[in-house]
Amino acid sequence: MSARNSIAALAAFVITLVLVAPASAGSSHAIVHATAHTISKGVIQDATIVIKDGRIVAIGKGLKAPVGAEIIDAKGRPVTPGLFDAFGSLGVVEVELEDATVDSGNGDTRFSAAYAVADAINPATPRIAIMRIEGLTRALVAPAADGGEGIRPVIAGQAATIQLGDGDDIVLDPSAALVVYLGESGKALAGGSRAAALLQLREALEDARDYAANRGAYNEGRRREYARGRADLEALQPVLRGELPVIVRVNRASDIRAALKLGREFNLKLVVFGGAEAWMVAADLKRAGVPVIVDVIQNLPGAFESLGSTLTNAARLQQAGVAVTFATEDAGNPRNIKQLAGIAVANGMDYDSALAGLTAVPARIYGMKGFGTLDVGMDADVVVWSGDPLEVTTYADVVFIRGARVKMESRQTKLRDRYQDLGKQPWPPAYRNR
Amino acid sequence: MRHSTTRFGAVSLLLLAASMLSGCGKDKTAAAANAGPFASTYAPLPGKTTVIRNAIVLIGDGARLDGGSVLLKDGKVAAIGTEVEVPADAVVIDAKGRFVTPGIIDVHSHLGVYASPGVNATSDGNEAVSPNTAEVWAEHSIWPQDPQFALASAGGVTSMQILPGSANLFGGRGVTVKNVPSRTMQGMKFPGAKHGLKMACGENPKRVYGDKSGPQTRMGNVAGYRAAWIKAKAYKDKLDKSGKGKGDAPDRDLQLETLVGVLSGDIIVHNHCYRADEMAVMIDVAKEFGYRIGTFHHAVESYKVADLLAKEDICSAMWADWWGFKMEAFDGVRENIALVDAAGACAIVHSDSATGTQRLNQEAAKAMTSGNRAGIKIAPEHAIRWVTANAAKSLGIDKVTGTLEVGKDADVVLWSRDPFSVYAHADQVFVDGALVYDRADRTRQPVSDFMLGLFAKDFGGQEVQP
Numbered sequence A: 001m002s003a004r005n006s007i008a009a010l011a012a013f014v015i016t017l018v019l020v021a022p023a024s025a026g027s028s029h030a031i032v033h034a035t036a037h038t039i040s041k042g043v044i045q046d047a048t049i050v051i052k053d054g055r056i057v058a059i060g061k062g063l064k065a066p067v068g069a070e071i072i073d074a075k076g077r078p079v080t081p082g083l084f085d086a087f088g089s090l091g092v093v094e095v096e097l098e099d100a101t102v103d104s105g106n107g108d109t110r111f112s113a114a115y116a117v118a119d120a121i122n123p124a125t126p127r128i129a130i131m132r133i134e135g136l137t138r139a140l141v142a143p144a145a146d147g148g149e150g151i152r153p154v155i156a157g158q159a160a161t162i163q164l165g166d167g168d169d170i171v172l173d174p175s176a177a178l179v180v181y182l183g184e185s186g187k188a189l190a191g192g193s194r195a196a197a198l199l200q201l202r203e204a205l206e207d208a209r210d211y212a213a214n215r216g217a218y219n220e221g222r223r224r225e226y227a228r229g230r231a232d233l234e235a236l237q238p239v240l241r242g243e244l245p246v247i248v249r250v251n252r253a254s255d256i257r258a259a260l261k262l263g264r265e266f267n268l269k270l271v272v273f274g275g276a277e278a279w280m281v282a283a284d285l286k287r288a289g290v291p292v293i294v295d296v297i298q299n300l301p302g303a304f305e306s307l308g309s310t311l312t313n314a315a316r317l318q319q320a321g322v323a324v325t326f327a328t329e330d331a332g333n334p335r336n337i338k339q340l341a342g343i344a345v346a347n348g349m350d351y352d353s354a355l356a357g358l359t360a361v362p363a364r365i366y367g368m369k370g371f372g373t374l375d376v377g378m379d380a381d382v383v384v385w386s387g388d389p390l391e392v393t394t395y396a397d398v399v400f401i402r403g404a405r406v407k408m409e410s411r412q413t414k415l416r417d418r419y420q421d422l423g424k425q426p427w428p429p430a431y432r433n434r
Numbered sequence B: 001m002r003h004s005t006t007r008f009g010a011v012s013l014l015l016l017a018a019s020m021l022s023g024c025g026k027d028k029t030a031a032a033a034n035a036g037p038f039a040s041t042y043a044p045l046p047g048k049t050t051v052i053r054n055a056i057v058l059i060g061d062g063a064r065l066d067g068g069s070v071l072l073k074d075g076k077v078a079a080i081g082t083e084v085e086v087p088a089d090a091v092v093i094d095a096k097g098r099f100v101t102p103g104i105i106d107v108h109s110h111l112g113v114y115a116s117p118g119v120n121a122t123s124d125g126n127e128a129v130s131p132n133t134a135e136v137w138a139e140h141s142i143w144p145q146d147p148q149f150a151l152a153s154a155g156g157v158t159s160m161q162i163l164p165g166s167a168n169l170f171g172g173r174g175v176t177v178k179n180v181p182s183r184t185m186q187g188m189k190f191p192g193a194k195h196g197l198k199m200a201c202g203e204n205p206k207r208v209y210g211d212k213s214g215p216q217t218r219m220g221n222v223a224g225y226r227a228a229w230i231k232a233k234a235y236k237d238k239l240d241k242s243g244k245g246k247g248d249a250p251d252r253d254l255q256l257e258t259l260v261g262v263l264s265g266d267i268i269v270h271n272h273c274y275r276a277d278e279m280a281v282m283i284d285v286a287k288e289f290g291y292r293i294g295t296f297h298h299a300v301e302s303y304k305v306a307d308l309l310a311k312e313d314i315c316s317a318m319w320a321d322w323w324g325f326k327m328e329a330f331d332g333v334r335e336n337i338a339l340v341d342a343a344g345a346c347a348i349v350h351s352d353s354a355t356g357t358q359r360l361n362q363e364a365a366k367a368m369t370s371g372n373r374a375g376i377k378i379a380p381e382h383a384i385r386w387v388t389a390n391a392a393k394s395l396g397i398d399k400v401t402g403t404l405e406v407g408k409d410a411d412v413v414l415w416s417r418d419p420f421s422v423y424a425h426a427d428q429v430f431v432d433g434a435l436v437y438d439r440a441d442r443t444r445q446p447v448s449d450f451m452l453g454l455f456a457k458d459f460g461g462q463e464v465q466p
Helices: A002-014 A126-132 A183-190 A194-213 A215-219 A230-235 A253-266 A278-288 A313-319 A334-346 A351-357 A360-365 A411-418 B005-024 B148-154 B203-209 B218-243 B254-263 B276-289 B306-312 B336-342 B356-373 B380-387 B389-395
Strands: A029-037 A043-052 A055-061 A070-073 A078-081 A083-088 A136-141 A155-163 A171-181 A246-250 A270-274 A292-294 A324-326 A382-385 A396-401 B050-058 B064-073 B076-081 B091-094 B099-102 B104-109 B157-162 B170-178 B195-200 B267-272 B293-297 B315-318 B347-349 B412-415 B426-431 B434-438
Touching: A029 A382, A083 A324, A083 A334, A083 A360, A126 A136, A126 A334, A126 A411, A136 A171, A136 A334, A136 A360, A171 A183, A183 A194, A183 A246, A194 A215, A194 A230, A194 A253, A246 A253, A253 A270, A253 A278, A270 A278, A278 A292, A278 A313, A292 A313, A313 A324, A313 A334, A313 A351, A324 A334, A324 A351, A324 A360, A334 A351, A334 B356, A351 A360, B050 B380, B050 B412, B099 B104, B104 B293, B104 B356, B104 B380, B104 B389, B148 B157, B148 B356, B148 B426, B148 B434, B157 B356, B157 B389, B157 B426, B170 B254, B170 B267, B195 B254, B203 B218, B218 B254, B218 B276, B254 B267, B267 B389, B276 B293, B276 B306, B306 B315, B306 B336, B315 B336, B315 B389, B336 B347, B336 B356, B336 B380, B347 B356, B347 B380, B347 B389, B356 B380, B380 B389
Parallel strands: A029 A070, A029 A078, A083 A136, A171 A246, A246 A270, A270 A292, A292 A324, B050 B091, B050 B099, B104 B157, B195 B267, B267 B293, B293 B315, B315 B347
Antiparallel strands: A029 A043, A043 A055, A078 A382, A136 A155, A155 A171, A382 A396, B050 B064, B064 B076, B099 B412, B157 B170, B170 B195, B412 B426, B426 B434
């Protein structure tokens, strides 16, 4: 990974050093002797990162920590922004197989684009602590299409972005993206053909466009009937304005091309999720400026729409100039996106691009300001790693989310602690480590 | 059996003898897989005498050898040490900076029975028509052209147990195979390996049969196991008596033959069981009917009863970090494997996944790291046992594979670097001394029939799986 070294060397020239960090009292923190992966400006060796009032207030090589700050000595270990799961279900799926605990999908076919998963998110889910102690600090919570019978909307609804810190309000943007199912998953919803899935989406967009131009007539009942209701037509307006990203779940090369064509026609801000064969149309994606959310380990020819699956998908997309980010879509383990990025690098992806794919790239895709790089003024989502964050033998040692140091405790660490000394204690585990 | 004894050497002769004993002894119907119908026709692929030298060798017995050499000859590990004689005809591989381990063994696989592409036609893993289908054999569902076998090979997997699914209390027989391309399932069957019996605790049988014939509850599950074992005991008694000339043999019954195989020790029980309290119940069921449980699979809560599992000498096959997808997986912890290991019980990392099986080394690395972080000191040379020696023990093939000891099958992986790294690749994979996968040589990367000519166009000369 010589690219890292050269960027680090370059960074030494580029960075304007602030010699002394602004003095401040109160609850400030200073991470010293860090190998700071800024994402924006390469790597700073022996960096000091000062955190105050929820933000990064200083970063630079060898800065003195302000008086009174809590000092965290990184001892040369890597420090990065918090990680961002680009497509998941934190807060709306507790136990996948127990329907009562799952709120990702909407079974009421009267609503599609208007369905906002944000309203279902539980900020108290134990999954949040389990993930954040692994360095995951932001996530997209995506709606799922209805798993029922009959013809259903291919538009699953609106995804939200969340932060994984404490608090009752973890939703940052209740409408961060629209999720649409095309290809095989869309065909199952739309009545048996992927073309029908596209047609359904096209009809919704055309209706929404017509509705916007004729709201008055619609409200007076003087406009033709639309396939979708008023709430959906309203929800599609930011999509037509090119403001709200549209995440299309799609795998086959031809399905991606079809989505790109529709995207051009309606000026959509597309994002591809899955994209098993995206590498085959990398040049088209690059031209359209469409990023891809990759589940790196999906290299099986597991469906006829993903016969071209390969571990090198992320690498080939990155080399073609396509922005790549990562997601497992596994409710249990979005913490494993760092492993996904590592596997992408092991199969040819540039290291810095992979790190950006875990941080700045998803922030940019979802329009999240103040996150994704280690720069002054950014939210202090900062992670000190035990070693190379993409390795399977490293872990998050210290985690800050919006300036607050995370208590490295979860339901899982409590269970672990309770069962460490089996049989050596006279009383049952129920009496300890609560 | 088609393979010659000269090719297999002394170990194989021993195995042959063992399988003849179990096949021709007191109980003819519960014959070992090797001697019964659908016998293995596996023969090692052509191999060359090979010396891998100057490697860091994780032997699989808990030891590590720096600057080590391994001699692969006639399909066996012929020598291992810092000084190994190099035969004149040997291919010599300089492995400076690289690692050598035993071949990876996955004790829980559904390759071939849930093949890719995952369409209706290839869904052959669960005979979910009755809570007891002990009569079905996973090997009769295996599609040897499943392209997932080759992907597993690239991940260093040299052997695996292919199991039926977990819908049923008794899911049927599992089979252990060598991961080599073959036109037939029989051509993959691991010579001498016993069948497994897949049993399942907890939620799955309840979910599948709750609104059908039952069981509807966990108590229904246990009643189902016991009722089946009572019938199996009676069937075995009749068989034993007829063997001694007292009375007629009972009519053949495929379902009972499998269960009798367990009671006779010819079939190993692989029990899907997440919750600690249910494991304790299953141990008592086994004691009631006089059989042994070999391994609890998906043993998410083994850490809660690791002492009990050590005492009973039952292996736990676990994931590094899968948890929470159902209630019985809600108490998963990352230290499960390390805690089980530290208690002196047999710990295994398994996959149950066609993607996971490609990187069991990484899964073991994560489990090792979690353990070390919790203060349990685990070295790589020990952790490698979770995917090699302990897995071999679980499948009853530890006499012939699972470690790099002289005389054992030359099932070997040469890694590009420390296999406990996300950046490591299997450079070369040997099964019985034959180079079945070479990362640097396209002609040594198997391609299933299914993958041929799938695309009408070429992609500027780019390969799908470069």
